[in-house]
Amino acid sequence: MNDAIKALADRLIATGHLSKEEYCALIDGRDAETAEYLAKAAVAVRQRYYGTKVFVRGLVEISNICKNDCTYCGIRRSNRNCERYRLTAEEIVDCAVEGYRLGMRTVVLQGGEDRHFTDDVVCGIVRSIKGKHPDMAVTLSLGERSRESYRALREAGADRYLLRHETASEEHYGKLHPPEMSYQNRMRCLRDLKELGYQTGCGFMVGSPYQTTENLAGDLAFVEAFQPEMCGIGPFIPHHETPFANEPAGSVELTCFLLSIIRLISPKVLLPATTALGTMHPQGRELGILAGANVLMPNLSPVGVRKQYELYDNKICTGEESAQCIACLAARVAAIGYEIVTDRGDFAKDE
Numbered sequence: 001m002n003d004a005i006k007a008l009a010d011r012l013i014a015t016g017h018l019s020k021e022e023y024c025a026l027i028d029g030r031d032a033e034t035a036e037y038l039a040k041a042a043v044a045v046r047q048r049y050y051g052t053k054v055f056v057r058g059l060v061e062i063s064n065i066c067k068n069d070c071t072y073c074g075i076r077r078s079n080r081n082c083e084r085y086r087l088t089a090e091e092i093v094d095c096a097v098e099g100y101r102l103g104m105r106t107v108v109l110q111g112g113e114d115r116h117f118t119d120d121v122v123c124g125i126v127r128s129i130k131g132k133h134p135d136m137a138v139t140l141s142l143g144e145r146s147r148e149s150y151r152a153l154r155e156a157g158a159d160r161y162l163l164r165h166e167t168a169s170e171e172h173y174g175k176l177h178p179p180e181m182s183y184q185n186r187m188r189c190l191r192d193l194k195e196l197g198y199q200t201g202c203g204f205m206v207g208s209p210y211q212t213t214e215n216l217a218g219d220l221a222f223v224e225a226f227q228p229e230m231c232g233i234g235p236f237i238p239h240h241e242t243p244f245a246n247e248p249a250g251s252v253e254l255t256c257f258l259l260s261i262i263r264l265i266s267p268k269v270l271l272p273a274t275t276a277l278g279t280m281h282p283q284g285r286e287l288g289i290l291a292g293a294n295v296l297m298p299n300l301s302p303v304g305v306r307k308q309y310e311l312y313d314n315k316i317c318t319g320e321e322s323a324q325c326i327a328c329l330a331a332r333v334a335a336i337g338y339e340i341v342t343d344r345g346d347f348a349k350d351e
């Protein structure tokens with residue numbers, strides 16, 4: 001780590017802010033020592049608000065039917081070799097209830113943009129979960145919808161919404177999505193979600209095709225400006241049935257470096273060590289936690305459909321029952337000196 005890089009790292013640690021040019025210099029000029037230096041600072045910052053707690057959010061993958069055609073995604077509509085499924089409302093509520101029984105106080109309902117899941121259908125599911133377990137936080141991750149739709153879901157009781165911005169560059173966005181999707185609409189969705197009072201999560205893939213260091217610096221500047229409660233980042237991993245089948249995957253090392261930076265930008269942000277990170281490295285999620293992440297998302301989907309929710313190749317955690325998935329994560333977390341906590345894990349309140 002040379003003096004210039006150390007000066008940037010120190011300023012990021014002290015202020016939580018760098019310019020885009022400075023983020024570029026920090027990313028391009030990093031070495032193992034820089035990564036260790038930022039990780040140590042990120043862990044110290046997280047310690048202040050969350051101690052050694054790692055929050056768990058049970059993930060229910062409700063449908064792999066999607067009207068969109070995102071170029072990177074394995075469940076894009078053009079993938080004719082994807083065996084499609086859709087859980088019934090009853091199955092979804094059962095998964096949430098099982099998660100509750102296993103200690104989860106947050107459930108995340110995620111899926112492709114499946115037209116079956118109208119506002120009425122999703123509101124019914126949210127109300128049903130809230131009716132059975134009022135103390136369970138319900139997070140939705142169902143893609144782009146209208147402001148009215150987001151409002152209806154919020155009024156039905158949804159607490160949080162995850163919608164990765166994918167990239168904060170309109171030009172890069174256009175290279176990852178078909179022409180009928182737009183960066184402007186994605187950003188409109190994120191603004192609406194925040195205004196409607198959701199705890200909102202944005203995020204991006206690391207190493208997505210055509211991504212430049214400038215793009216990543218733009219993503220970091222966006223996180224600074226948007227101030228999300230959650231931020232999901234993970235390596236891009238190619239899926240063999242997409243146009244990006246032969247593109248290289250993103251790196252674990254860079255993902256962890258960016259996790260540390262995001263923790264320093266936003267000390268209280270809820271930051272998952274993602275399944276994609278665990279797919280790229282046997283200890284990927286542990287490395288993510290040690291870099292500053294503080295959320296894990298065990299899979300609560302019915303085992304029979306898990307392989308079909310294939311966003312990218314070789315996805316892990318598709319074979320085990322929910323209870324085993326949670327036990328495995330708890331053991332991994334304990335082994336690195338952290339502890340799984342099962343409370344709602346809301347965004348930390350001000351000191």
Ligand code: SAH
Pocket residue numbers: 072073074110111112113141142143144162163164166204205234235236237238239276311312
């Ligand atoms: N339809 C929802 C959920 C998308 S899946 C939505 O639009 O938000 C959740 C996330 O998985 C996506 O936001 C994307 O960032 C990530 N993802 C999709 N394909 C991926 C791939 N090939 N490699 C890594 N992450 C991927």
